[in-house]
Amino acid sequence: MSGWLSPDSATPPKMSAFSRYLPILDWGRRYDRQMLTSDLVAAAIVTIMLIPQSLAYAMLAGLPPEIGLYASILPIIAYAILGTSRTLAVGPVAVVSLMTLAAAGSVAAPGSAEFIAAALILALLSGLILVVMGVLRLGFLGNLLSHPVVSGFITASGIIIATSQLKSILGIAASGEALPELITTLVSNLGDINLPTLVIGVTSAAFLFWVRKGLKPLLMSLGLAARPADLIAKAGPIAAVAASTIAVIVFDLEAKGVKVVGSIPQSLPPFTVPLIDLALWQQLAVPALLIAVIGFVESVSVAQTLAAKRRQRINPDQELIGLGAANVAAAFSGGYPVTGGFARSVVNFDAGAETPAAGAFTAVGILIAALLLTPLLYALPIATLAATIIVAVLSLVDFKTPLAVWRFSKSDFAALITTIAVTLLAGVEPGVVSGVVLSLALYLWRASRPHAAIVGRVPDTQHFRNVRRHSVITNPHVLTIRIDESLTYLNARWLEEFVLEQVAEHPDLQHLVLMCSAVNGIDASALESLEAINHRMVDAGVQLHLSEVKGPVMDALQRSHLLEALGGRVFLSQHQAFDELTAKVNRGDQPPLPVPPPSH
Incomplete structure (x- = not known):
């Protein structure tokens, strides 16, 4: 209801x-006071976490820090209205920020007015793409990116992001979108390290790593309950921001070469209209599509995981609309592309968020920060924000999945490693494209080589199993091939060749049964292959039979001429087919010999 x-x-x-x-x-x-209390508490925690993250991710994207705050206000409200996840926290994220930098950086210099205009266009285009996909109910397209490919891309992106932030930790210059260029420029500028910046960056990173792993156990050992201890630990970045900012002010470290955030405008998000430039839109269309797809896949994965923990569900098609609206809102409020963030969403979930209203309250908190607190951030060291990014993205780097995938599937492992290698060596966009191409290629390759098995009856049962895996009863004159996929143009030729190969290996064969219990559909190309198989069997003196054909497949076959030309029968069950055909060959009943073609 x-x-x-x-x-x-x-x-x-x-x-x-x-x-x-x-x-x-x-x-x-159904909103009530208890939900309101839970949402307000969660919003307070997420707001504290999101302020430094928003500043850091905007700078990662090559944008002024305030744009990160703007991207965390109206987009969150738009998603709260239209999204289906109760706990997903939408806003700037590391991977999308890196993709924005790569895409907008291809048309303008980072930080320039043209670069900011390109970021707004990316937000609008990706938002419109997501909305259109949602209206057309294309949420299933997110499945085209396999999990190993997505895992490989995120791992490689995390490595690139962490490496790119080392320049801010060291206080030196570096550039590049791919790992080799980043490392080369970092090494070449090591002689310019700024010692105060290095101390701030390393200290902040070490503190944040310790907070992530060690603060909660310490607080619990002091008698604090688990949940409050966890929430305090999640607010660790605020302590790093405060301590490093105070250090810059007290010791006048800006004069010693420590780069700081500087002046941040105290203002509401501006009303912005993306630049109408068709040539620029065309240039950014493909990157916007990639940002939309990657953002959706990352977001919906997080949303589904958290929803399952509370026995809730999300609607992927509506998620497309919610995320699309969030990005459109970002385009018209001075932001840049956003999506659901893993770390923030988990914090939102753990903090007890009950509904998307927690996101709206978070937006109000960010708005207050943008209006009142930005002067306090003037002396915030860039090195601290870099440390925040490094600690956040290294949690995305996963070296366990490749080992697990290697044990499970060599082809998936090849796709994962290829995605990692292309992303690291060539950059984010080539990495995304290679991941999409590999996902589709793997799907097509698997679909073109369906599993099929020769089966026999398990003794004293009516079950039929693979002869290579079980001890089963077979008959040299009756061959049963179980087809374990729907039949389409992708695998029709393969099936034809497989069947003819098996028939050639059984010289005493009189009856061939295609067991279709796993065939859920059949297209015109597969029908043509079945007709070709039937003609070949007639020519060879073998009767072709079908068994366990599902209703929709039978409906399709009845609209064709196959059943009229079929040399054998269609059996309701494989047990019936095996019993009747075995009895037939035992009686010595032979299938009719093929009629020779008329001589001229």
Whole structure:
């Protein structure tokens, strides 16, 4: 039941359709004081975490730090209204920030007005792409990127991001989108290390790593309960920001070469209209599509994981609309592309967020910070923000998955390693493209080589299993091939060749049965291959039979001429087919010999 009506009321069809696109109408009508309290607490925790992250990720994207704050206000509210996840925290994230830097950097210098305009266009384009995909219910397209490929891309991106931030930790210049160029420029400028910056950066990173792993156990050993200890530990970046900012002021470290954030405007998010330049839009269209797809895959993975923990569900198609609206809102409020962040969402979940209203309250907290607190951030060292990014993204680097994938599937491992290598050596966009191409290529390769097995009957049962895996009963005159995939143009030729190869290896064969229990569909190309197989069997004096054909497949076959020309029968069960055909060959009944073609 959705909308404002009571459970006993009949929901008008228009309200059901309307509330599908406005999930707030579903959870909003049940909102109560307990939910409000939980959401406010969660929002306070996430706001504290999000302020330094927003500044850091904006600078990672090559943008002024305030744009990170702007991207954390209206986009969050838009998602709270239209998104289906109760705990997903939307805003700037590391991978999308890096992709924004790569895409906008291809048309303008980072930090320039043209660069900011390109970032707004990327937000608008990716938002529109997501909305259109959601309206067309294309949420399933997120499945085209396999998990190993996504894991490889995120791992490689984490390594690139962490490496790119070393320049701010060391206080030196470095550039490049790929790992070789980054390392080369870092090494060449090591002689310019700024010692105060290095001390701040290393100290902040060490503190943040310790806070992540060691502060919670320490607080619990002092008698604090687990949940408060965990929430305090999550607020560690604020302590690093405060301590390093105070150090810069007290010791006048800016005069000693320590780079600081500087002046941040105290203002509401501005109303911005993305530049209407068709040539520029065309140039940024493909990067925007990649940002949309990667952002959606990352976001929906987090949302589904957290929803499952509370036995809730999300709607991937509506998630597309919610994330698309968030990006459109970013484009018109001075932001840049956003998506659901893993770390923030987990904190939001652990802090007890009950509904998307927690996100809206977080947006209010960020708005207050943008209006009142930005003067306090003037002396915030860039090195501290770099340390914040490094600690956050290194949690994305996963070296366990490649080992697990290697043991499970060599082809998936090859795709994962290729994605990592291309991303590290060539940059983010080539890495994303290679990941998409590899995912599709792997799917097509697997679909073109379906699993098929020769089966026999398990003794004293009516079950049929693979002859290579089980001790089963077979008959040299009756061959059963179980097809374990739907039949399409991708695998039709393979099936034809496989069947003819097996028939050639059984010279005494009289009956061939195709067991179709796992065949859920058949297209015109596969039908043509079945007809070709049937003609070949007739020519060879072998009867072709089908068994366990599902209803929709039988409906399709009845609209064709295959059943009329079929040399054998269609059996309801494989057990019936094996019993009747075995009895037939034991009686000595031979299939009719092929009629020779008329002589001319």
